[in-house]
Amino acid sequence: MSILVDKNTRLLVQGITGKEGGYHAKKCMEYGTNVVAGVTPGKGGTLFEGTVPVFNTVEQAVATTKSNASMIFVPPPFAGDAIVEAVDAGLGVVACITEGIPVHDSIKVMRYVRSQTHSRVIGPNCPGVITPGAKCKMGIMPGSIHKPGKIGVVSRSGTLTYEAVGQLTGLGIGQSTCVGIGGDPVNGTTFVDVLKMFRDDKETEGIVLIGEIGGSREQEAAEYIKSELKKPVAALIVGRTAPPGRRMGHAGAIITGKAARADDKIRALSAAGAAIIPTPAHIGRTVKEMMGVKA
């Protein structure tokens, strides 16, 4: 098993005819993902890479190809609309890669998304999801650094997740599923949502949680770890050297109060029993120690 995506995933790509959408759709196909459809309004009836049918609407694509997951590369002004279109078409998993969606759009869209249960929206502003054991990648992460295994990874970041995965694979530690929940303050899926899925996944035996300054989702995760989660968790929080009040790249990465600070998050996670990864250089090592022979 794994979470969110596996060998049964039939991926649809919204914005497949765009530069980024096309590039990553191809990379996903090369990795082994079953990309069954693309959607670009006005480009319906054409073929992507000579093999993948392109549709004008998500609904048409689902009806024809039975796709069950979507990866969104639609530009920011239209990405909120694309998310709702995917949810309304009944897709089970929707990963919105797009960065820079107006936050007021996200607030309305996520209010709608959280009011239903058939679609799980990951992101926006995220690298997506990958299950190495099923050769299924729904995202922009470099596939080659991953290795099938038992560690679930959940992170607010993109390249830092690759760093974490690179360290794990370098030590021979494989991953069950890696989920990037994104760097925006208002998003579809939280740490706790993913931790619940990892808890119920037989294949996942340990978890790496990568958080950063801003918001209080890491503290919520700590509460959940303490009360509900038996599996071992290693946690890294970055941004200890960031000053208050300044946004560090990610829209959500800004210290606006006590809970938003790295040390407060680290304290909460540590008190919840998570193994704290002391520096970004020690992700692999900490997980290895935590898992012992099991890794």
Added chain:
Amino acid sequence: MKIHEYQAKKILSQGGVPVPKGIVAATAAEAKDAAASIGGKVVVKAQVHAGGRGKAGGVKVVSTPAEAEKAAAGMLGRQLVTFQTGPEGVPVRKVLVEEAIAIKRELYASMVIDGAARGVVVMASEAGGMDIEEVAEKHPEKLMRIVIDPVLGFMPYQGRKVAYGLNVTAEQVRPVADMLSKLYNIFQKNDLTLIEINPLVVTEDGRVLAADAKINLEDDSLFRHADLKEMDDPEQMDALEAQAAKYGISYVKLDGDIGCMVNGAGLAMATMDVTREAGAGPANFLDVGGGADEEKVAQAMRIINSDPNVKKVLINIFGGILKCDIVARGILKVSEENPSGMRPTVVRMLGTNNEEGRKLLAESRLKVTLVNNLIEAADALKGR
């Protein structure tokens, strides 16, 4: 994006929120005329993107137009240094001349985007005119917090709840509730991330006014607000940050001495933390971005080199769409145009075309230490 107080008050006023009578002035003579036109006692306020103006001499209460002229002359064209600006301060190009109001009560109201609430949160307190972070930390019971549903919008009962919570008089309940409702409409319509009214005052004659106003716009929404985008004042930013913004580089100047160039915001923060481990601390946050080309990398390198505090540089690239050889070429371009500007550099490259990138750097004349991981990077920064 930050804007000035006079711009914020214009937006508020257009949205029906009462503000003190005021005129913006770019010269001392204009300030004098403004004071004469407003009449009586006025306040001259330096227009800068920083808090703490009062203590820094950026707010003066005066009785006559001649005094207003003098106060404005003392501010205009100077650098104002407050606890938020750093030692070099920020330039004062305009002053706001406002009627001096007879204040009976100073209250606090703000609206922010709250990720945990997935929406807009209204905060209000009777402790107006104070540092609200401090109030929140020491007396959280004095800060009301109300979540607004994006579908319903700001409900009338929520306005009444805040007004009664602020202990205003019966006649002021409606004006306070009305102001909050209008603030929410303004917040929504203009895609704001912050409105802070501190203080929200009740005057001796019973008026309810936004006496000070801070508004932040969302950068990601500016494409649909051409009028607001024009309010940008890059002069108020750190010079290097303004330069970075022009090239679409995400850069924040910090006070350490290790310059950092990274792709990805999370990895950039992680890299900053690694420099601290080496005992030095980051001179900056810098995310060069996923789609950077050689020129953008070069521009990032020039920005780092322009910071006099930088003693060493750590470059950490996890190549994906961004290819490591492109990064190397960008760095080498800058080292050729200005060899003496380069600091000792530690480079860690992984992913797409990293062998080529490393080879280009190793074979160059640049003084560069190539490392394989972040542990080695920290060691190299320590000079081991």
